[in-house]
Amino acid sequence: MHGKVIMGKLRRALGLMSGTSMDGIDVALLDTDGDRELRQGPAASYAYPPEIKVKLRSALAEAKGLAAREQRPGSLGDVERALTELNADAVDRFLRANGVDKGNIDIIGYHGQTVLHDAPRRLTVQLGDGRLLADRTGVDVVFDLRAADVAAGGQGAPLVPVYHRALATQVPELPAAFLNVGGVANVTWIGRDGRMLAFDTGPGNALIDDWVLAHTGATHDAGGALAAKGTCNEDALQQLLTNNYFGVPPPKSLDRNDFSSAPIEGLSLEDGAATLTAFTAAAIGKAREHMPEEPRLWVVCGGGRKNKTLMGLIASHVQNAVVPAEALGLDGDFIEAQAWAYLAVRSALQLPITFPETTGAPAPMTGGVLLGSR
């Protein structure tokens, strides 16, 4: 089933990413040889309809009880089908809007929606039906990119590091850190010789989003304005930082809800936002303890780079410059979707996508399941 992608040739891939913020589907086009050649094309986001967001929140609770990755009890099967249909619709809309011919797309890299991630139990569950997506789109789909790594004893996350490494050719000076602040935050340290070290640093925006949603109904703290008005509660922050996770050496990964915001209960909206924002930044600062050498530059991707308060705090916790991905001419909103396109091509070529230094895989290994169009 790996016949379509030939080594050395540029392949046109579409990446479909739905992250832990659970806000929708990011789509990005990438022409790549699966190695150093990267030609980023158009990209777009398609928000989940409100009713899907509500269903996803309950799916997340239902998924807690899963004992095996293929189980779909309760509403999970229905939600999976609905999400897959939304992804197929997103592909159609994207191709139409950008005048791209479906026949020219070689492969789709499909992430799905993570509803459970528990690497110690060798369990990572992404809702999404690769077979259905391949049938609906008529394009070959690579799905389940995390599963083989987890089965082999790896963390199954983060998977973006190999794409970060490919982007690092654009960084003026190494070592550098690519920091993704999504629902959860993850970092890839890249050394002068291209060596990688990657792991989830701690919370990203998810705790802040949940706090703001519960108190105001808004989806996030736009620009970090609420946090800027509040005062960090030092006791609560220190309590949050006592979590054992920060001392654990990498590789390590997190589920969306691995951290509780219990220590900030009772604080005002603004002070709670300030404290959680300080928590995300301090956790990123702690990531430095695991790095072999201080990054010369921190390149920030993901929605968290739009939170000015957070960006300022991150800068106060690290040495050297902190810049948004745009400073390197990249679009910080779509690096993960592009990464999924890149990973799909690497998977089809049977190239490694995870490494001992990124997920704790026993050796560099490929992954993903290729579902041929028919």
Ligand SMILES: Nc1ncnc2c1ncn2[C@@H]1O[C@H](COP(=O)(O)OP(=O)(O)OP(=O)(O)O)[C@@H](O)[C@H]1O
């Ligand atoms: N203007 C903004 N101001 C502040 N925060 C923002 C802004 N825009 C987006 N965000 C934050 O970024 C989040 C979305 O980020 P992103 O799309 O990178 O996450 P994700 O890909 O879903 O998550 P992950 O990377 O963990 O899988 C939103 O939930 C919100 O908290």
Ligand SMILES: CC(=O)N[C@H]1[C@@H]2OC[C@@H](O2)[C@@H](O)[C@@H]1O[C@H](C)C(=O)O
């Ligand atoms: C299991 C899972 O979906 N993890 C996500 C999550 O969101 C950020 C962080 O935690 C990262 O480890 C990962 O996503 C990115 C895309 C990755 O695998 O690189």
